[in-house]
Amino acid sequence: MWLRPVDLAREHGLSTQAVRNYEEAGILPPAGRSPHGYRRYSPRHAAALRAFLALVPAHGHPTAAAVMRAVNGGAVDEALRLIDESHVRLAGDRNTLQDVEDALRGLAPQRAPEAEPGVTFIGPLAHRLGLRPATLRTWERAGLVVPRRDARTGYRVYGSADVRDALLAHQLRRGGHGLDRIARVLAEVRTAGGPEPLQAALEEWRGRLRARGLAMLTAAAALDAYLCPAADAVATPAG
Known part of the structure; x- marks a missing residue:
């Protein structure tokens, strides 16, 4: 035929x-x-x-x-x-999704970024979190928190979104999560525009994987x- x-x-x-x-x-x-x-x-x-x-x-x-x-x-x-x-690759994507969901499940509520000061510097932020400035620099190298640099002084300047990311990273570290895993979570948070919108994005992501x-x-x-x-x-x- x-x-x-x-x-x-x-x-x-x-x-x-x-x-x-x-x-x-x-x-x-x-x-x-x-x-x-x-x-x-x-x-x-x-x-x-x-x-x-x-x-x-x-x-x-x-x-x-x-x-x-x-x-x-x-x-x-x-x-x-x-x-x-x-x-x-599909299994890896599922594992990443699970990592993000597990990490977010353990987060305590935080004040909205708009309630934070507009900008802050590494010393005050480290003091607020009870960390050494060197820890924040380590997180920056790992891609967890990426502040901009002041054009005149070259100092790190943390905006409200950076403060949010630092707060989330601090909670996740206290929960025992590694830097690589936290970086994946924060990348998803940034893409979604915050932890709350991320929930809808995770549902959509889960649907795509299914x-x-x-x-x-x-x-x-x-x-x-x-x-x-x-x-x-x-x-x-x-x-």
Whole structure:
């Protein structure tokens, strides 16, 4: 049974040029040709296209394309390695999310940054926290608190957001968290605009990770359906 480019394209709402581009990129195996030179695809090409389009939301376009090129080139082990790496990245993202949630769960309420003085310097801030200025400098090198420098004196100037970050870092350190972990938490706090907005961002983040995990299951099934005929051919001796 031969299929035209438009037959593959129509199933997924693609253009025929997109199908040809996927073939040229090695995402689809090479097509046969009719006596007049027209491309002729088979159900196996259709399965390859389904597998690729399922892999994209699960692993991203570059990895999905690399997996399909590896499979079509007979390098199944390389394809599996790429998928394994993608799963490791997802697991790492889940661990980071858990770190942030665990850290925020142990935070005590703080006054809003607007209630803090507009700016302060390293000595007064260190005194307020009961720390040595050297500790704040260490936190700065680790990316926990990043004050600006006064253009005239070169002194560190801590704004309200910097004070907030220092307060959060101090609480997290007292809770036993390491500098790397605190840096990840504070990076998320800064992106969200504070601990409170971060809660909504964490819910959205969790939803994205869940969607990726489910997409990986769908992609695995589609890739398995594409690989099965090849696996059967290898397993069944020629008669």
